[in-house]
Amino acid sequence: MLTAARNEMLTRVGPGTPMGELLRRYWQPIAGASELDGNPIKTVRLMGEDLVLYRDRGGRYGLIDRHCPHRRADMAYGWVEETGIRCSYHGWLVDQTGRCLEQPYEDTTSPKPSKAGCETKAYPVKECAGLLFAYLGPLPAPELPVWEPFTWRNGFREIVLADVPCNWFQCQENSIDPVHFEWMHDNWGARLRGGGANAAPKHLKLKFEAFDHGFIYKRVREGQSEEDRYWTVGRVALWPNGFYLGSHFEWRVPVDDENTLSVAWFFMRVPKGREPYVQERVPTWVSPLQDETGRFITSHVINQDIVAWAGQGRIADRTKEHLRSSDIGITMMRGRFFEELEAMAAGKEPGGIIRSANEAQCIALPNMAREFNIEGVTLAEFDKDPILRQRLKEFRHHYGQPAEVRREFVEAMGISG
Numbered sequence: 001m002l003t004a005a006r007n008e009m010l011t012r013v014g015p016g017t018p019m020g021e022l023l024r025r026y027w028q029p030i031a032g033a034s035e036l037d038g039n040p041i042k043t044v045r046l047m048g049e050d051l052v053l054y055r056d057r058g059g060r061y062g063l064i065d066r067h068c069p070h071r072r073a074d075m076a077y078g079w080v081e082e083t084g085i086r087c088s089y090h091g092w093l094v095d096q097t098g099r100c101l102e103q104p105y106e107d108t109t110s111p112k113p114s115k116a117g118c119e120t121k122a123y124p125v126k127e128c129a130g131l132l133f134a135y136l137g138p139l140p141a142p143e144l145p146v147w148e149p150f151t152w153r154n155g156f157r158e159i160v161l162a163d164v165p166c167n168w169f170q171c172q173e174n175s176i177d178p179v180h181f182e183w184m185h186d187n188w189g190a191r192l193r194g195g196g197a198n199a200a201p202k203h204l205k206l207k208f209e210a211f212d213h214g215f216i217y218k219r220v221r222e223g224q225s226e227e228d229r230y231w232t233v234g235r236v237a238l239w240p241n242g243f244y245l246g247s248h249f250e251w252r253v254p255v256d257d258e259n260t261l262s263v264a265w266f267f268m269r270v271p272k273g274r275e276p277y278v279q280e281r282v283p284t285w286v287s288p289l290q291d292e293t294g295r296f297i298t299s300h301v302i303n304q305d306i307v308a309w310a311g312q313g314r315i316a317d318r319t320k321e322h323l324r325s326s327d328i329g330i331t332m333m334r335g336r337f338f339e340e341l342e343a344m345a346a347g348k349e350p351g352g353i354i355r356s357a358n359e360a361q362c363i364a365l366p367n368m369a370r371e372f373n374i375e376g377v378t379l380a381e382f383d384k385d386p387i388l389r390q391r392l393k394e395f396r397h398h399y400g401q402p403a404e405v406r407r408e409f410v411e412a413m414g415i416s417g
C-alpha cells in the first residue's frame with residue numbers, strides 16, 4: 001500500500017514532476033522508423049508534451065513542438081523538405097535542432113533578417129533496430145543503449161504499438177509479476193478457449209534480484225526445478241520502463257498521466273538453413289484493443305495484460321491495495337524509484353544511464369533464449385517443440401497482425417501460410 005502522495009510521485013510524468021524528470025533521463029522508444037515511410041510526419045504525445053516526429057528528405061529525424069514557433073499552427077499539417085519541416089501557415093522552416101531556418105516574408109523584405117529567439121523545442125531522435133528512440137532530458141544526452149538482441153542477425157523483427165488507456169506505472173509493475181502468467185495467461189487463457197479447471201502449473205517459489213539495468217525475476221512452477229532456465233536465468237524488468245523476455249522487449253512509454261504507448265519489439269530467428277536473411281525494413285503495426293462492442297479483446301497475450309493494466313483504473317489507487325509475498329518484486333521496484341527520485345532531488349544522476357559509447361554498443365541481458373536466437377534451429381526442430389510450433393502458426397502476442405506482415409514472416413521462415 002502507498003500513500004496518495006507517494007502514488008502521485010510514481011505516476012505523474014508531466015514536465016517538472018519528479019518522475020517526469022527521471023524518465024526524461026532515458027532514451028524512450030516512441031515509434032517504428034517504418035511508420036514514416038508513407039507519411040513522414042507523425043504526431044506524438046510524450047509525458048504530457050505534444051510533439052511532431054518527422055523524417056526530412058535528407059533522412060534526418062526530428063522531434064519538435066507540435067505548435068509552430070511563429071503563431072502556433074499545427075506542424076503536423078506542414079511538410080518536410082531537404083532539411084527540416086515547414087509550417088503550412090506562413091512557411092516558416094524549422095530543423096531537427098529546433099533552429100528556425102527560414103521566415104519567408106522577413107527573408108524577402110528585411111535587409112538583415114534575424115531568427116534569433118525564434119527557436120522551437122526540439123529533442124534528439126535515434127534509430128536502432130527499426131525503432132525510433134527520443135531523449136527528452138537535459139543535454140548532453142547519454143548513449144543510446146544497444147541491447148544485445150538489436151545486434152542479432154538472421155531474424156524477422158516486427159514492432160507492435162498499442163494505445164493503452166491508463167498510467168504507465170501499472171503497466172511497468174506487470175514486468176515484475178511472475179504469478180500473473182499462471183492466472184491471466186494460463187488459467188484465464190484456458191477458460192477463454194472453453195476449458196476451465198485452474199489446472200496451470202502453480203508457482204512454488206519466486207526470487208527477485210536487482211542489477212544495474214533493472215530486476216531479474218526467477219520462478220519455479222510445478223513440474224520445474226531449480227535447474228530450469230526460469231530459475232537459473234530468469235526474466236528482466238528492464239529499468240526504468242521496459243520488460244525483456246528473451247526474444248522480445250516491451251516498453252511502457254508514458255503519453256501523459258492517464259495514457260501509455262505500449263511499444264513491443266519482436267525477434268524471430270529464421271530456421272537454420274534459411275540464412276542469410278536480411279530484413280530490409282522492420283514493419284510496425286498498431287494492435288487494436290477493443291472489439292466493436294467496446295469490450296477489450298482478450299484472445300492474445302499482451303491484450304490480456306492490457307485488460308489487467310487498464311482494469312486497475314486510469315491511475316491505480318495504491319492506497320487500497322494489499323501487497324503479499326508474490327509482490328516483493330513490485331515493492332523492490334517502487335523502492336528503487338523512490339531512491340532514484342531522492343538521488344535526483346539531491347542533484348545526482350539516476351542509475352543505469354550509459355555515458356561510454358563503448359559500453360553502450362552491445363549490452364547483454366540475462367537471456368533464456370540466447371542460443372536459439374543466435375544459432376537457430378531447423379524447421380524440423382520447430383515442429384517438435386509445441387511452443388515454437390505455435391509461434392510459427394500464428395502471432396500470439398498481440399491481436400491484429402496485418403496480413404502483409406504475416407506474409408513477410410511466412411516468407412522469411414520458409415513455411416506455408
Ligand code: FES
Pocket residue numbers: 068069070071072073087088089090091092
Ligand atoms: S504559424 Fe507557422 S508559419 Fe506562421
Ligand SMILES: [Fe+2]
Pocket residue numbers: 180181184185301305
Ligand atoms: Fe502478461
